[in-house]
Amino acid sequence: MPVSRIRVIDLETGGNGPNDVCEIGWQDVVLDEDGRWRVNEDRGAVLVNPGRPMSPDTMAVHHILDRDVADAPYWKDIASSVLRPSGGVVALAAHRAAFEQRFCTPRFTGGASWICTWKCALRVWPDLSRFSNQMLRYQRMPEGLIHEIGLPAHRAMPDAYVSAHHLRDLLNETSLEQLLIWSKEPGLLPRVPSGPDRGKGWEKLSEETLRNFLLERDEDIRFSAQSELARRGKDRPAAITEPAQRTLL
Numbered sequence: 001m002p003v004s005r006i007r008v009i010d011l012e013t014g015g016n017g018p019n020d021v022c023e024i025g026w027q028d029v030v031l032d033e034d035g036r037w038r039v040n041e042d043r044g045a046v047l048v049n050p051g052r053p054m055s056p057d058t059m060a061v062h063h064i065l066d067r068d069v070a071d072a073p074y075w076k077d078i079a080s081s082v083l084r085p086s087g088g089v090v091a092l093a094a095h096r097a098a099f100e101q102r103f104c105t106p107r108f109t110g111g112a113s114w115i116c117t118w119k120c121a122l123r124v125w126p127d128l129s130r131f132s133n134q135m136l137r138y139q140r141m142p143e144g145l146i147h148e149i150g151l152p153a154h155r156a157m158p159d160a161y162v163s164a165h166h167l168r169d170l171l172n173e174t175s176l177e178q179l180l181i182w183s184k185e186p187g188l189l190p191r192v193p194s195g196p197d198r199g200k201g202w203e204k205l206s207e208e209t210l211r212n213f214l215l216e217r218d219e220d221i222r223f224s225a226q227s228e229l230a231r232r233g234k235d236r237p238a239a240i241t242e243p244a245q246r247t248l249l
Contacts, residue, residue, distance in 0.1 A: 005028050005031075006089060006090055006093050006115065007027075007085065007089045007092055008093045008161075008167055009024065009083070009092055009094045010094060010095070010157070011099070011104075012062040012064060012155065014053075014055065015050065015054065017052075019074070019075045022049075022062070022064050022072075023045055023155065025044065025045035025046075025156025026044060026082055026160050027039065027043040028042040037167075043160065045156045047068060047069050048073060049071075054069075079103075080108045083109045084108070084112075090176070091114060092112045093117060093163065093164075093167050094116065094117070094163065115179045115180060117133075117170065118187065119182050119188070120183065122187050122189060123182050133159060134162070136166055137162050137166075140166070142169055145162065186223035187224075188224055189224040192205070193221065202225060207234060
């Protein structure tokens with residue numbers, strides 16, 4: 001029988017090192033016989049020993065203390081058992097999946113494909129005002145999301161549980177294959193995120209303004225500006241394939 005499970009992952013970390021995970025949480029989304037995706041009961045979380053003291057900055061987010069993880073397994077010893085469950089997965093998913101992918105490398109995932117629910121939400125629900133995991137939760141109020149299971153925020157299992165409801169709805173609005181394609185590309189921002197044109201749709205900007213955005217460091221901004229130029233049938237100049245280095249002058 002084909003694999004019909006996507007495992008949504010959320011990590012809490014104690015720092016920025018490659019092994020600094022202090023908690024991993026998961027929630028599965030499965031395909032029913034009627035062809036609809038649903039959030040099932042397979043969820044959980046495991047504390048992880050990052051191998052060094054956690055920073056106050058990160059503890060202030062998730063409130064996991066060094067003493068909580070002192071006897072927990074190390075990342076290298078626990079990661080594969082969560083990321084490669086018995087029976088396999090058709091993909092892994094996370095909200096802003098690039099963060100999780102920094103830690104959930106192919107060594108632990110077996111080279112699984114990833115879905116980024118943030119990137120896909122930008123495409124499917126562009127009229128929403130903001131796209132963080134929790135803002136999507138309260139703007140959309142996904143059907144069936146049990147409020148208490150999704151708390152506290154900034155803990156691994158509750159956040160994965162919330163992300164899974166976004167994923168379920170995305171899968172039921174478009175195809176798995178399309179979500180995988182979008183997830184490999186930069187984020188297509190529906191509006192300019194900052195600066196004097198903040199809040200404007202890209203279609204309202206002049207060609208000159210769009211080309212100036214191609215110089216930005218942020219790949220999502222560059223991609224969004226280029227996508228609008230492509231929509232207008234404008235080719236991107238070869239001279240600015242890479243963003244120009246900013247100067248202080």
